[in-house]
Amino acid sequence: MKTNVFVLLILLFPGTGLCGTGPPATISPADSAGMKVEILDGTFLGNERRNFYGNKAPDNLHLLWKLYLGKGKTVISRNLGEKIWAGAGWTGQPLLVRENGRLYLIQGAYDHHLKKIDASNGKIVWQYTFDDVVKGTGTIWHNPKARSCEEEYIIFQGSRLGTEHYLDAPHVPSFRAISLLTGKEIWRLDSKWTDSYSRDVDGSALIIHDTLYIGLENSLFTLIDPDPAVAAVKDSMLQPRILREIRLYRREDVIRHKYNVVTESSPSRLGPYIFITSGSGHVFRYNMNTHRLDWDFYIGSDMDGSPAVTRDSCILVSVERQYIPGPGGVFKLDPRKPPAQAVVWFQPTANDSVGSWEGGVIGTAAVNDQDLPQGYPPLAAFSGIDGYLYLVQHNSLLPDTTHIGPDSVSTWPLPRLLARKHIGPSISTPLIVGNKLIAAGYNGLYLYLIENKQNNINLKFLDHFNAPFEATPIVWNGRLYLASRNGFLYCFGKQ
Numbered sequence: 001m002k003t004n005v006f007v008l009l010i011l012l013f014p015g016t017g018l019c020g021t022g023p024p025a026t027i028s029p030a031d032s033a034g035m036k037v038e039i040l041d042g043t044f045l046g047n048e049r050r051n052f053y054g055n056k057a058p059d060n061l062h063l064l065w066k067l068y069l070g071k072g073k074t075v076i077s078r079n080l081g082e083k084i085w086a087g088a089g090w091t092g093q094p095l096l097v098r099e100n101g102r103l104y105l106i107q108g109a110y111d112h113h114l115k116k117i118d119a120s121n122g123k124i125v126w127q128y129t130f131d132d133v134v135k136g137t138g139t140i141w142h143n144p145k146a147r148s149c150e151e152e153y154i155i156f157q158g159s160r161l162g163t164e165h166y167l168d169a170p171h172v173p174s175f176r177a178i179s180l181l182t183g184k185e186i187w188r189l190d191s192k193w194t195d196s197y198s199r200d201v202d203g204s205a206l207i208i209h210d211t212l213y214i215g216l217e218n219s220l221f222t223l224i225d226p227d228p229a230v231a232a233v234k235d236s237m238l239q240p241r242i243l244r245e246i247r248l249y250r251r252e253d254v255i256r257h258k259y260n261v262v263t264e265s266s267p268s269r270l271g272p273y274i275f276i277t278s279g280s281g282h283v284f285r286y287n288m289n290t291h292r293l294d295w296d297f298y299i300g301s302d303m304d305g306s307p308a309v310t311r312d313s314c315i316l317v318s319v320e321r322q323y324i325p326g327p328g329g330v331f332k333l334d335p336r337k338p339p340a341q342a343v344v345w346f347q348p349t350a351n352d353s354v355g356s357w358e359g360g361v362i363g364t365a366a367v368n369d370q371d372l373p374q375g376y377p378p379l380a381a382f383s384g385i386d387g388y389l390y391l392v393q394h395n396s397l398l399p400d401t402t403h404i405g406p407d408s409v410s411t412w413p414l415p416r417l418l419a420r421k422h423i424g425p426s427i428s429t430p431l432i433v434g435n436k437l438i439a440a441g442y443n444g445l446y447l448y449l450i451e452n453k454q455n456n457i458n459l460k461f462l463d464h465f466n467a468p469f470e471a472t473p474i475v476w477n478g479r480l481y482l483a484s485r486n487g488f489l490y491c492f493g494k495q
Contacts, residue, residue, distance in 0.1 A: 038098040041474055042140035044204030048269040049309035052370050054475035057436035058493030061447055061463040067122035067489045070111030074133045075163050085110040085133055088483035090427050092471025093137045108134030114157050126183030131162035136202035151228050153180035158201020171235055172199040187231045187238045194218040197259040204266040215263035215276050221246040249280035257323055266306040275315055277303040283317055285335055297339040299406055300324050304362050311369040316380055319406055321359035326408035328360015330382050345397055346405050346412035349384035354425040357385045362427035373435055376452055381437055383426035389439045391419040418457040429472040440469035
């Protein structure tokens with residue numbers, strides 16, 4: 001299996017493939033000759049560094065098609081009761097594959113379904129039903145040991161815990177493996193009850209050397225053998241083999257956060273290490289050689305965004321303003337240094353209450369490191385609850401300038417802030433693709449041109465589409481795909 005950071009390409013040459021495709025909605029094992037499957041964007045933010053967003057952004061937000069995803073019930077708690085949610089929300093980024101030259105989206109939705117959708121026209125190919133709304137983005141894996149057509153390409157997807165379940169339910173199978181080609185369930189994982197007040201699964205898995213790594217919302221960093229051949233029936237469910245479970249919180253965090261030690265982020269990889277943020281207030285590093293957590297940067301706040309890896313081997317970590325006296329914002333950390341010396345810079349955002357949020361950054365920071373146009377500096381962008389889109393040069397500091405950090409005691413250097421645009425509050429992750437910057441939020445979808453005139457970076461407004469968004473978009477070949485809380489999945493761009 002050959003990979004790079006942009007495209008996972010698997011060619012099934014005549015006589016070697018298990019599956020073929022007939023019309024878009026069918027799978028015919030008899031038609032196995034010459035099938036070609038390309039996983040173009042197979043996990044949240046595109047790769048194991050969480051910093052690839054597509055190959056080409058559109059020049060405008062011309063609407064090509066829209067699909068009504070539906071709505072569904074979810075139960076907040078015994079006390080708060082149920083809600084009806086429509087469309088898709090955070091993180092909600094679609095996945096993208098190409099089968100025999102035809103593009104398909106994989107989109108989780110609040111109507112309790114994971115959907116395979118023809119990207120050319122918005123037609124649904126298949127739907128798989130979960131027990132609750134689907135929030136997070138899945139991960140697609142090519143199984144080199146597949147025994148059948150259905151097992152060859154597998155989507156690993158989580159959901160909320162189930163509308164018939166509460167936290168103390170005996171079993172909560174909120175993480176599933178589903179066939180990419182047919183939509184059939186392969187196995188399901190029972191999420192354990194821990195000190196965390198959630199048994200949902202919002203994070204997107206990493207698969208490295210055929211081991212699946214994921215932080216479940218019960219805050220267990222879980223290593224799984226994803227191969228269906230080794231799954232076994234347990235509690236009347238076919239479940240995968242768990243290789244290792246590591247707790248992503250300390251006992252004191254449980255009391256300090258009132259059981260909100262939820263892990264909602266997706267892990268990222270840098271060399272032999274995996275980084276993951278936890279709602280317990282920690283940025284942890286897992287060493288794949290020693291199988292231990294060997295680095296812990298403590299912030300104290302809830303953190304939902306995923307660590308984004310930069311080209312200079314640092315990570316960007318977004319910080320919500322919760323359980324901390326100071327501001328939220330974004331840290332750049334150098335994990336080659338001890339935690340006490342790891343801060344490169346901290347960019348704060350203003351304190352502002354929107355819904356249950358008090359400020360900071362909920363989504364993940366975006367970087368242009370995988371698609372750096374000639375003459376452009378390394379950039380990072382992130383959207384705040386305070387209503388602003390921030391663009392910084394992540395390898396440059398403001399001279400002789402510091403700002404107070406989340407603990408209201410420490411002071412840290414500031415990055416060079418290049419632009420700050422008011423787009424309204426957002427929990428979505430922006431995208432930087434080439435010289436385009438795309439940001440979505442509750443006030444709509446914004447498209448900017450990143451101008452570089454004599455090394456002076458400026459954001460030029462190009463287009464806007466008015467709808468409420470929490471999810472993260474994806475772009476490919478000049479088209480942009482994004483689901484809204486109004487119930488629709490949209491396709492924008494060129495014909």
